[in-house]
Amino acid sequence: MQIQLELGPEFQKTLAELGGLGDAVSRAASVGLSKVVSYSATYVVTNYLTGQAIKARSHAMQRAVQGWMAGDFEGIVGVKPNSGVDKYAWLLGEESKTIVPRKGKFLAIPIGENLTNQGAKFTSPRQIPNGFFVRVGGRLLFGYKNGKKGKFRAMFTLVKSVFVQGTGALADGTLEWIDAHPNTIKDEVEKVL
Numbered sequence: 446m447q448i449q450l451e452l453g454p455e456f457q458k459t460l461a462e463l464g465g466l467g468d469a470v471s472r473a474a475s476v477g478l479s480k481v482v483s484y485s486a487t488y489v490v491t492n493y494l495t496g497q498a499i500k501a502r503s504h505a506m507q508r509a510v511q512g513w514m515a516g517d518f519e520g521i522v523g524v525k526p527n528s529g530v531d532k533y534a535w536l537l538g539e540e541s542k543t544i545v546p547r548k549g550k551f552l553a554i555p556i557g558e559n560l561t562n563q564g565a566k567f568t569s570p571r572q573i574p575n576g577f578f579v580r581v582g583g584r585l586l587f588g589y590k591n592g593k594k595g596k597f598r599a600m601f602t603l604v605k606s607v608f609v610q611g612t613g614a615l616a617d618g619t620l621e622w623i624d625a626h627p628n629t630i631k632d633e634v635e636k637v638l
Contacts (some may be wrong), residue, residue, distance in 0.1 A: 447523030448619050449515070451598045452478065452630075456518065466638075469472070473637040475517045477630030481623065482512030482520035489522065489618030503564075506530050510537070522619050537615035551603035553587065559600040570601050578603075 452474060460467040490507045509530045512522045524534040535542070546552050555565035568571055570587040579586050579597065587601040 447521050448615055449519065449521050452518040465525065469635055469637045471517065473633040474630055475514070477633035478514075478518065478520045479514050479515075480633070481626075482514065482522050484512070484521045484626070484629070485619045485622045486510050486512035486601070488622040489615055492621075493612070493614035493618040503534050506533060506536070511533070523615060536609070536611050537613075538611045539613045539616075540611045542609050544609060545605070551605060552607060553601040553603055554607070556602050557588070557599045559587060573600055576600065 456474070460471050463470055494507045494510065506524075509524045509528045510522075511525060512520060515521050520521070524530060524537065528534070542551065552620050553570055555567070559565050560565055570576055573587070573589055576587055576603050577590045578625055579588070585603040586599045587603060588599040
């Protein structure tokens with residue numbers, strides 16, 4: 446997922462009209478645009494990917510969101526191709542997906558004490574010795590019980606599919622930062638003038 450920012454054809458026309466000063470202005474505008482994409486990426490990570498829109502455990506997505514220049518007047522905010530989070534980068538956009546099991550009938554979603562800050566203790570019900578299934582209020586749960594009178598500890602809920610909606614965090618964060626700081630490029634150009 447990427448957002449491309451570029452200085453349009455009117456900017457090129459203005460540079461041509463400036464003559465000798467046009468080169469200095471174009472370099473300053475390019476520096477300003479590189480600041481815009483870099484700061485925008487930082488803003489997205491800080492305000493949209495820190496425990497709000499996407500609840501991160503490994504923080505790989507936060508490290509993958511960057512701002513870089515693709516040309517003199519073209520900057521990109523997003524996740525570079527072939528990064529470690531390509532499978533999940535769509536979460537930064539508006540796309541939605543329904544996840545279904547590849548094999549079997551159910552997806553095993555970790556819940557309860559199976560969840561930690563680093564992820565699930567157990568990734569599959571098969572890893573839990575002496576576990577069993579129960580149906581509670583229409584939900585199919587898998588867990589275990591300590592002893593005959595122990596309390597049931599739910600470790601997984603089993604579902605046929607999960608609907609996941611993208612967050613739109615990349616576009617929202619980038620546009621919000623640009624709206625809050627409209628003079629970043631202008632300030633760099635004014636230094637030259």
